[in-house]
Amino acid sequence: MxxxxxxxFILMSLCVAxxxxxxxxxxxxxxxxxxxxxxKDSNEAFFEAVDSTFSVHRQNVADDLGMWxxxxxHIIISSKWDAERSAxxxxxxxLAADGGESGEIVMSVEGLNEKGPMTPRAKEAFxxxxxxxxxxQLKSGGIIYFxxxxxxxxxxxxxxxxxxxxxxxxxxxxxxxxxxxMLPFTISEGKRGAFCTGEANLATQGKRWVRACFxxxxxxxxxxxxxxxxxxxxxxxxxxxxxxFTAKTLLTQQKLNSLKDDFISNMxxxxxxxxxxxxxxxxxxxxxxxxxxxxxxxxxxxxxxTKKLSGLTDEILTGTxxxxxxxxxxxxxxxxxxxxEIALGFSGVLLTVPNEQLYCKGNKLHLSNxxxxxxxxxxxxxxxxxxxxxxxxxxxxxEIIIAVTDNGPGIPDEHKHKIFGHFYRIPAGNVHDVKGYGxxxxxxxxxxxxxxxxxxxxxxxxxxxxxxxxLPYAA
Numbered sequence: 001m002x003x004x005x006x007x008x009f010i011l012m013s014l015c016v017a018x019x020x021x022x023x024x025x026x027x028x029x030x031x032x033x034x035x036x037x038x039x040k041d042s043n044e045a046f047f048e049a050v051d052s053t054f055s056v057h058r059q060n061v062a063d064d065l066g067m068w069x070x071x072x073x074h075i076i077i078s079s080k081w082d083a084e085r086s087a088x089x090x091x092x093x094x095l096a097a098d099g100g101e102s103g104e105i106v107m108s109v110e111g112l113n114e115k116g117p118m119t120p121r122a123k124e125a126f127x128x129x130x131x132x133x134x135x136x137q138l139k140s141g142g143i144i145y146f147x148x149x150x151x152x153x154x155x156x157x158x159x160x161x162x163x164x165x166x167x168x169x170x171x172x173x174x175x176x177x178x179x180x181x182m183l184p185f186t187i188s189e190g191k192r193g194a195f196c197t198g199e200a201n202l203a204t205q206g207k208r209w210v211r212a213c214f215x216x217x218x219x220x221x222x223x224x225x226x227x228x229x230x231x232x233x234x235x236x237x238x239x240x241x242x243x244x245f246t247a248k249t250l251l252t253q254q255k256l257n258s259l260k261d262d263f264i265s266n267m268x269x270x271x272x273x274x275x276x277x278x279x280x281x282x283x284x285x286x287x288x289x290x291x292x293x294x295x296x297x298x299x300x301x302x303x304x305x306t307k308k309l310s311g312l313t314d315e316i317l318t319g320t321x322x323x324x325x326x327x328x329x330x331x332x333x334x335x336x337x338x339x340x341e342i343a344l345g346f347s348g349v350l351l352t353v354p355n356e357q358l359y360c361k362g363n364k365l366h367l368s369n370x371x372x373x374x375x376x377x378x379x380x381x382x383x384x385x386x387x388x389x390x391x392x393x394x395x396x397x398x399e400i401i402i403a404v405t406d407n408g409p410g411i412p413d414e415h416k417h418k419i420f421g422h423f424y425r426i427p428a429g430n431v432h433d434v435k436g437y438g439x440x441x442x443x444x445x446x447x448x449x450x451x452x453x454x455x456x457x458x459x460x461x462x463x464x465x466x467x468x469x470x471l472p473y474a475a
Contacts, residue, residue, distance in 0.1 A: 005250055016243045023232040030228050034221045039195070041179050046197040046212050049172035053202070056167055058138045061157045062131035068153060069127045075150075077126060079118045088113045090126055094147045103147040159204045168202065172212055183220045187212050274305035281305075327450050331364040332474065335393050335400055338364065342372050343391055346379060352392035358400050361474045362451040370447040373440045374404040374467045382408035384464075400471045407464040416457050420445040 069075050069092070076093040085108070093104040109129050112122070138158055146154065165187055176182060189210050196213040214220075222229065281301045284290075290298065335358040343351040371391075378389045390405040411419065420441050448455045453471040460466045 005254060008250065009247065012243055012246065016239055019239050020236050023236050027225075027229055027232045030225055031221060034225055035217075038181070038217060038221060041181060042176070042195075042212070042214070043197045045175035045179055045181070046172060047200060049168060049175045050200040050202065052171040052175070053163055053168045054139075054204075056171070057158070057163050057204070058135045061138065061154060062135050064157050065134055065150070065154060066127050066131050068150060069130060070123075077118065077123055079122065079126075081113075082108070086113075092147060092150070094149050103149070105147050162208070163202050163204070165202075165210070168210070181220070183214060183217070185212050185214050271309060274309050277305045278302050327363045327366050327447070329362045329451065331362060333360050333362055333364050333367060334358075335360060335402065335471075338368055339371070339391055339393060339402070342368060342375060345372065346375055346389075348387065348389065349375060349379075350388070350390045350392075352390060354394055356395065358393060358395055359474045360400055360451070360471045362471070363447075366447045367451065370444040371402065371404070371469070373444050377440065378404055378406040378408065378465075378467075382406050384408060395473060398473050400473050402469040402471070404467045405460055405464065407460065410459055410463050410465050411457060419457065420455070 069077065074095055076095065077090065078093070079088045079090045081087075082089045087108045089106060089108050091104055091106050109126060112125055112129060134154065169187055172185070172187065176185075187210055189208070195217050196211045199209040199211045202208045202210045278301075281298045285295065285298050336353045339351060339353055343349045375389065375391055379387070382389065384407050386407075388405075388407045390403070392405075393400060393402045395401075445455055448469055448471070451471055453469060455467065455469050458466050458468065
């Protein structure tokens with residue numbers, strides 16, 4: 001049996017270890033995949049943000065151009081109809097500081113024709129077309145020809161004005177948010193942080209390499225994987241809990257089997273003696289002729305042994321019935337009187353009860369049997385030359401405390417929490433000087449718990465044991 005349980009434990013341990021390793025490996029692979037996805041998404045978002053930043057820069061230049069063209073103190077825009085080409089021809093004249101002309105450019109715009117003089121609507125449409133054309137030209141990197149001053153302003157606004165990092169930060173934050181990646185970052189021209197994106201040139205001419213860096217990506221990735229990791233941990237915990245419960249059940253079962261074997265062995269010895277006496281006595285009555293006195297003595301022996309057998313079976317059945325059916329707690333019990341009645345059944349038991357009458361609600365028969373069992377154990381197992389056994393009670397804080405004290409060999413600490421279990425007897429090798437089968441204290445504990453009380457055992461200094469029962473006080 002032990003070998004089979006050991007094999008089962010080894011196989012279960014390997015199974016649990018395998019499941020745990022697989023779950024941890026699965027979580028690691030998920031984390032690795034999430035890291036790769038984060039790197040890919042953060043890089044895509046960064047270069048998308050760079051493109052958006054350049055687009056914003058071109059739009060700013062186009063907006064500036066629109067303001068310059070609309071400023072009539074410096075720019076005069078006129079149009080005339082060219083009948084030969086059937087198109088409007090637009091003229092942009094720059095005004096010098098003294099009010100004279102400093103340059104002009106003539107052009108026609110496809111799709112924009114105005115046969116009459118320049119109207120505000122036509123001028124607005126022309127400026128809009130000029131802005132769109134400038135944005136396209138700047139995006140393609142082409143050279144833009146305007147009047148001298150306009151050309152200088154456009155080139156200066158686009159090529160000589162550096163793009164502010166704040167603009168890129170806003171665009172990158174927007175791109176990250178679109179991908180559900182809201183975490184702090186910094187954009188700089190040097191590599192900083194735990195993870196950095198690829199480099200991008202943020203200059204319209206020359207080189208200005210920048211990159212985005214993140215300080216703590218682990219917490220963000222763990223937050224993304226929290227349900228996966230929580231699920232894996234939950235499975236591991238459930239597996240370990242099942243393993244622990246199964247192992248506990250197997251060990252408990254093995255222990256119960258061992259205790260059951262001891263119980264059967266003890267019961268066999270207990271029953272064998274009275275049965276043998278009954279058989280021998282009955283055979284003697286059958287084979288030989290006896291006078292009335294001898295026959296009466298033989299019959300008394302048979303009755304005594306059968307009563308002993310009946311007592312054994314009653315004690316076992318009482319414990320089983322108590323577990324299945326419980327007990328009725330309808331009696332109002334005078335504890336002082338109950339202890340006096342119990343003490344009368346034993347010789348040499350000292351009784352200490354208070355003057356105040358103590359009462360509790362319960363079942364007098366079962367409570368009496370339980371306390372009697374404790375006193376009987378104290379008497380049977382006391383090996384002292386001068387045994388001293390005390391039965392007493394007292395009231396304390398709305399509770400009744402009943403104590404059975406002896407000066408016997410005591411109970412080792414490692415057995416104190418086990419003696420109330422089914423079939424348990426303190427090991428004494430293969431020899432038990434006092435016969436029993438380990439049901440008495442189990443029965444006592446069931447009775448006390450049914451009365452909503454507790455029972456504990458502790459050492460009686462310098463030697464011996466104290467069994468202490470606590471019951472609720474009933475006024």
